[in-house]
Amino acid sequence: MALSKENAKKLKLLWEDSNKIHWIESFIKIVNKDTITVPFILTQEQKEFVDGLEKFNIVLKSRQLGLSVVTVALSIRQCIVYPNSACLLVSHDQKSCNAIFDKLKQQFNSLPKWLKPEEVANNRQEIKLKNGSKITCVCAGNKDVGRGDTLHLVHLSEFAFWKMPDKQLNSITQALAPEGKLIIESTANGLNYFHDLYFQAKNHENSYKSFFFNWINGSSLFQKDYIKAVELYKIRNGKLLEDSELEDEELMLKDLGATMEQLMWRRLKVASSGLEAFHQEYPSTDLEAFISTGSNVFSNKRIDEVEKAIIHNKTTYIPKDNIKDLPQLLQLHYGRSFFIWKIPKVGEKYYIGCDLSEGVGQDYSVIEVFNKDGEQVAEFYNNKLKPYEMAEIINAIGHYYNKGLITVEKASGGHSAIERLRYEYHYMNMSKYKSYDNFNRLVWQVGFDTNNKTKSLIINDFVELFETGQLKINSRRLLQEMKIYEINENGRMGASGTGHDDTVMATALAIVSIKNPFYYGF
Template identity: 70%
Template sequence: MGISKENAMKLKWLWQDENKIEWIESFIKIVNKEGKKVPFILTQEQKTFVKGLEAENIVLKSRQLGLSVVSIALAIRQCIVYPNSCCLLVSHDQKSCNAVFDKLKQQFNSLPKWLKPDTIANNRQEIKMVNGSKITCVCAGNKELSRGDTLQFVHLSEFAFWKNPEKHLNSITQAIGTGATLIIESTANGVNLFHDLYFKSKNKENSFKPYFFNWIDGGSLFKEKYKEAVKKYKSINGKNLSENDLDEEEKELLKLGASMEQLTWRRMTISKTSLEQFHQEYPSTDTEAFIISGNSVFDNKKVSQALTNIKNNKIKYIDKKNIIDLPSLLKQEYGKSFFMWKLPKMGEKYYIGADLSEGVGQDFSVIEVLNSDGEQVAEFYNNKIKPYRMAEIIDAIGRYYNKALICVEKASGGHSTIARLRYEFKYMNMVKYKSYDEFNRMVWNVGFDTNSKTKSLIINDFIELFEKRLMVINSERLLQEMQVFVSDNGKMGAVSGSHDDTVMATALAIVAMKQKYHYKC
């Protein structure tokens, strides 16, 4: 029997890529928490995720938000809408892999008979269809993750817990076809490749689109748990949790949209584990998920609060169209490597710290600008600009900010940058320090010489100003680096795989701010 013209038009509409959500909700069923098979109606978080998908995506999330389940549905749709598709679902361990394959079979078998392709194979954690498509579920660490296939849809689950993630990701990306979709998804697990990829995507340093889903907004899947927690709390304490009972962090969560039922559940969950564990598995902000305790140099609670303030107060750098007098050199970099939160004021003094690299794509060259009140007003970072050109940029920023007092770290690309600033650009307003030559004659040196002793001194000055609230930080990037800046066996620096260039540049700007003298340029 044929189909009506109306139904044919509806099917044509459903087959369009912009209608993925409607396709899933029309054809796929899932088993709900009561064990009943029901139409797969997506949550708001799942809809946001599906609507925003691009070629490469990275997802930091709270636990149990159903993103793996919707990824399975997307793989099934890919195989039906586009015959001869190859989809790969990778889990971090065998137990999870088995669970994913069970959900895949359940969703696939729920398809209407007229839509579901016949299968050639439906075992060994792989479904092969007569239309040439297949979906394979494997465990991370499997030597044959891609098995020579050209992949059209890939979902990598709990990537932060993988062993040898660089090796496997490289293998998978080489197998991905044109127009394919790659999803890296995980809860946090400390500072590792997943952490680096996520924050690089936020800073637009790689091609991934970042997503973050917190536990507060994802509460629709936990309503019954919240009700149970409220009952238990009341039975123990004789009353419900009230706003008067909340601590400072809970009050901030209330401002972020958490309900009293959610905060009750949070308290009960923390009582069984720890606050640090809750932050990792149920973060309210993306940076909170990666908080490192113990050997952190900066107070991570205060760093996290500063990041929350940036989000709540919607602090953003000045739009380029609102700046009329920016030098052409800085215009080229604005919004990419150079950012300003406050324009220079006539008569005000400014202080610049510069920590420079060789510009070979590894460490970053960073410039931080503070005003006389200790507020961060501008930031520049780039890891591909050579030292000779960094001298031009420092000169331009320094002169733009009222011939600011500049402190340049002498190591790496600093020596050549200092020389060019002094002798080619005639920039004289630079930090100097005294030393003695081999004849015990006092000499003045331009720049700052960082060693284990001086590094400890300038970082401790930074810690004091930040923790006493004597400075204002407007850069998320700087605060993120402060979170992973640790002391290990007496040495200070970023944890392995992370950067500390903005931290050091800010410490150098503070050195300049503490100087008594400004020199004429």
């Protein structure tokens, strides 16, 4: 039967990339948890994922949110809407690879007969179509992954569990078509390459777009699990969970949107697998997802508590329009590199730590500002500004915060900045330390000399103040760096993997200012 003009128009609209979701919901069926074949109606998380995809994407998620299933559907659409497409679905082990191929076959076979292209081959975990397209399912570690193909859609599943992921990713990326899409998707697995890639993406330090999906918002896929959990909880405890019984973390989760049914389900999960395992597989925040090995310098539990408090209190930096007296130089960077949580009060003392780089796009130059009560009031970070430019920024921030006491680390770009602050800007309120010259004479040096001994001392001061509740941190970037700050097997302190620790060091230097007995007025 010929299509009516109206139906032909609708079909034409469905073929547009802006209507991917409608295409999937119109033509693809899936098998639900009750083993019934039903139209594939996407959840809110799946829709957000599909609508937000860019060329390079990295997804940190809670378990079983159906992102792999929707990626299979996207690959089928790609191969039908765009003939001669090649899609690659890579799993971390053979069992998962088989499961993905089974989903692929089921979804492909559910297509309407008039839409489904004729198959050339359907074996060895690959579907080849007569229109020139193909979808291949393989395991990570296969040396031939992506070899010889130009790939239009690539999905790398459970990437955090891959061996040598960086080498494999580089090989696959080289095969990606100019208009292709790459999706890295995984639950967390400690502080590894996936962790580094995800947080670099979140901080706009690489070309990936980051997504995070927590277990609370993915409730639509678990309704029956929650119902069973409520029944079991009532049998075990004789009653349902009440608000008055909620622990601090549960209260924060409730503020994030968790229902009482979800919290009862969570209690049963925690009882069977432990709290750390739950945090890793069912995270409520991205920081919580990455469970470390115990070599971390800072308490992960305390970091998670502080981050959840920031979310609960909706702590955010002050909008630029609400700050009336900000110097022009700082206005240029506000909202991108410079952030203020509290404007300076007349007559109050402020303490500033500066950890500087050479400004060549690698390590960051960071300035952290704290008040006398130990609250973080401002933060500046940038990896493109040269030391002489940072000296001008430090001077502006120092004057803005009532000529606060500045401690600059002397390494890297710090030497140059100290000289400019001292002799060009005549900034006098700076930390000093004692040393002895070649003639054994006592000399006062400006700045802070970081070595193995002094670094350990200032970091331990930071740890003590943080874990005893004497610091109020408002920056989630700082918390993120604290999460990956560790002692390696050689006893050296620093960020794990390719992560940064510049905000950690700047904060430790601000604490040096706080503990300094001198405050030089000028």
